[in-house]
Structures are given as structure tokens and as C-alpha cells.
Amino acid sequence: MTDFTEGEITFPPTYKFDFGTDRYDTSEKQRKPAWTDRILYRINPDVEALAGLVSNVSLDQCDYKRSYEYIKQVQGSYRSHMELKSSDHKPVTSQYKIKIRNAIKQLVEIKVVGPWQSKLEGEVSVVYSNGMVPDSYDYLALYEENISDFRSYKTWVYLPTVGDEYRIKNSIQTCRFPSFEVEKNGRFRVAYYSSRMSCLLGLSEPFEIKI
Template sequence: MADALGVSICTWNVATIDPPEQLSQLLERLLSFDPDVCIIGLQEVSSKPHEIVQAAFVDDPWTEAMDAVMKPRHLIQLKSTRLQGLLLVVYTKLHHLPFMHNLMANVTRTGIAGLWGNKGSATLRMDWYGRSLCFSNWHLTPHADQWDKRCKETQQIFEDQNFNIGNTMNIMDHSFVFIFGDLNFRLEGMSREKALNHLVKNELEPLKEKDQLRITLRDRDEFEGYAEGEISFPPTYKFDPGTHDYDTSPKQRVPAWTDRILWKEDTGTDPILKQLEYHSHPDMDHSDHRPVSAYFQLKLPVDGATPLVRFDPVRTLRCGQNAVCSYSIAQDTKTSSWDWLGLYSLEFSSIERDYKTYVWADARSASKQSGKYQVTFQAEYLPDDCYDKFVLCYYSSVMECTLGVSAPFKFISKTTEMEMSEFQYWKPVSID
């Protein structure tokens, strides 16, 4: 039986600004739908040389600001990827982690003969409950007279985005593809004065008839098979930052819907992907662009799904003592001596960064009688917090993803006995 899962996507050209305080308000709106996955695609993130170097070692300010909002909502940063000013970050609920496999990132440079990354795409693909999904954040060439160049860049990205995973060798091969970003398509043959006159009267249809992307979707084959929700919001570019006024600079840009979200479904069955919301966020006036977001409902076979790694219930771990953990691995699962098990506070942001401690998995340690594997966490590396909740996660270096998450548990003091609640490992975590 298929369950309806929620997917929130947001795109914003931030024009090199720092994360504003109101970013939390934007993210809270995205989370108001209680999505299972939340994808943020930014363009023109400040990418000065020293910032690029820093980003190789620590998260950039935008990712840190987003993590701070997502963490209390128990959304984990699944993965992030960056191409110069393009930033793509994917968050998910904890209980979905063991079912997100074969994560792979890819980037395509389209700026300056394909050598410069100021324009292009940053993409993440994954398998989720037996379906392949691809999320791609784009920033294409600007200006109204560069319509054909944008279409050529589209072809370049589709040809270049290759993944050597199963039947998804190319971005187009996935069951679901989401393309979003500053696609930079403009209004064809409409003056600024005429566009503003229509907008004053809230007449969007005359502008939509001149929209280059809408015409491309209808009459050309670069985006064959892709769809877009009905646009019911004013153009998202170009504003005087900090105002609701369209460009009053000497350039006098014609308003346009440069910021878009497209999708394609290729499942060979009745449609199981549905867009429920598509709108802009006009109060986020910090950049010359307005953010655009969409909410989708996706039906996937969640019921009966079993993680590749299953932890035995953790009952009585005591502060100051070694902790022994047992788990089983599904047959034919690819393992490695570089796989590891991490201990995490229940409220954490990143699998690769936020562990309290970890141990290497030992693929040779399984008991012949039970088929169980066992590892030991040394007492000196364990937390002495008897109030926080924790989980164990098994990370596969081969598949570059989490294969199992334990039920939440607590460490108990030497003088206190506490029964741990048993949860199904792939069900939502219960938070007090």
C-alpha cells in the first residue's frame, strides 16, 4: 500500500546577501505542511575565494541558518552540494533515513564556455522506497535576448548530468525529476510600461502569454515531459531590494517570472505525484528576487518497508559503563570495513558531522547462531547526560547513506532503573 509523502521545494536567488533573520519565517512556512522531505535551492550565494575555501571545512552561513531552524523540527540534513553560488540542501525526517539509498551529487558548469561555475546546475539524486528521485537547482543565462542560449544550456545540463547507478544513468532516467532555480526566462516582446500597467490591474494572463518558459514548455522540446503548476503570483524579478517596487534603476528591467519549479514523472503507471501548492513569498524582500516554493504529494510504498540494518532494542545503557549494541544486516547488503555506527542526540542536524562518538562496524563479527553483529562503545567516549534521548545510526561507506536507525533511548544513572520504550525502527520518533 502506498503512503502519501510530502515534498516541499523552495528556490531563491539571494543576490549575495547574508541570511536574514526572517529566513526562519520562510522555512516555517515550508514546514507548515509537515513535509517528509524539504529541499532548498539557492542561487547567487556569496562565493568569494575565502568563502569557498571555508565552505570546504565548515558549513556556509546559509546552511548553518537553515540547520538551526530544521534541527528543532527533527529534520536531518540528508546531503548538500554546491557549485560556486549555487547551493542545494536536502532535509528529511529521521525515520526516512534508512530508506534513502544511493545518494549522489553532480554539478554542471555552463558559465564561460562551460568552465566557470557562476551559472549551471547542482543536483542530488537518490532512491527512496524503490523509486528514483532527482532534485536539480539551476541558474541559467540572464537577459531577454538570450532565450536560445538558455535552451542550449538546458540541453547541456541534461546531457552532462550522468549517474552510474542502476537504470538511472542520466538525470532524465529517474522516476521523478524536479528542476528549480533562477531559470532566467523573461517576457518576450513586452515593454516594462505595459507589464506594469497590467500588474497594477492584477492582470497576470497577458504577461503569462509572453512568458518564454511557458512558450518553451508548450512549443519546444527542451523540457519535453515537464510540467509546471499554475502561476497565480506576480513576477518575482526584478525588485529594488527592501521594497515592493519593480526595478527603478537605470536598467529598468521588465518584470519576469525568472524563479520557477518544474517536475517530471516517469513511472509507467497512473500519476502518483501531485502538486498542491505553488506560490511566491512577497514579504521576503531582501533580494531583488522573491522566493518561490511548491508542495507536492508523492505516493510511495512505505508500508512494510524494512531497513537493511535493524538494531536490537536498546534497554539499559548506564552512564560510565561500556555500551554494547547488537544489530542485523539484510542478506546481500554491501558492507565494508569502513562502515561505522554513530551515537547521536535525538536532535541532530547531520549524520556525517553531529555524532557524539562512533565505532567501526565489523563485518566479520556476526554470531553464527543468531546472525547478529555486535559492537562496543567505550565508556570514556560516551555522554554522561542521563536526560537527553539518543539514537544509533549505521552509515554505509559503500552506498554513502544511512542503512539503519535505532529506536530512541536514554542512558541511565547507576542508581536509576528505567525501562526503554520499544519503537518500530522505521516509524516516527516519539518526542516528549
């Protein structure tokens, strides 16, 4: 489990208990108590992944190595719940403080082109930071203004393959969504999903779509 971090374990083994009791296994097997229930975390993206996407950004600029700046376990919150007896395991919980800030310049900027209307094509332009190269599996997705989950898109489209036959000039790429349908007038956003980073890298300003 390379690069994963875990807080100090101060609670007793959480497995295996006789059902409905606080006694460790008294069956014929008499399993040895163990800490099988654990909570670990890892900063994503890691240094190597970020540096691989942006060639002109050094590891020192990214500074993801100092992960304590971004996520910190609340002291004393990593604990087991020994009072619960509905399983042969005792559940484990932990609380964290997460600091969100821009470590580097935004990698992708998305601009919606012209008015959008349901059942018609929509157009966007994607502006890439220096050194940012789209992957063949990256895609743009249309969401309602308040995104609940990156999978909650209304429609999506792959970025055109990088090449001379496409309009990629000065790190700007245009892309057209196929015709789509929304049920009522509303406010939406277009987001850029990176397959390498497994997350959304860019988000447009909210805009109107009319039926």
C-alpha cells in the same frame, strides 16, 4: 538537473525588481525578467542507488520510478509572493504531501546488547538483510530517544571492516562503542548511517543508559 522534478510555473518572473517596488529593473542594465527562484525536488534514494545496495531486490520491487506515490505537490501551492518588496527577488514557496511507507524489507536491524552505562563501552549487533553489504564509511551513532537531526549524536563509531577477522556470520555483525559519557540517566537509540544513501537506514528500540 537530472531526476529533479518541478511543478508547473504559473507565476510571473521573480527577478529583477527595483527595491521597494513591483517594477522590473529600470536601471541602466535593464535586466530581462527571469524565473531565477525555483523549487525542485528529487526522490532519494533513487532506483540505481537502492538496487546497488540490495542485490536481490529488482527495480520493479523498489518502484521508486513512480515518485508521485511518495511526494506530490499541493495543487496551487507553488507560487511567488509578489507583495514582498524588501529585495530585488520575489520569494517562492510550495507545499507538498509526502507519503511514507516501506517500499522493501528493512535493510538494517540494530539490537542493543546488554545494559549500557555511562563511561563504559556499549555493544550492539547489526543484522543485515540479504544482499546488504556495509560500506567502509558507514557508522553507528548514539542519539537521545527523540532524534532531532542525524548530526545530533552523542558519540559514533565506524562499522568494523568486512572480513574474516571480524564476527560477521549469517549477516550479523557485532560492534562495540568506545567509552562515552552522558550527563544524566535517560533513554537513547543507536542508528545506522549509510554513506552511500546519505541517511539513517536503521534505528534501535529506545533503551536506558545510567550514569
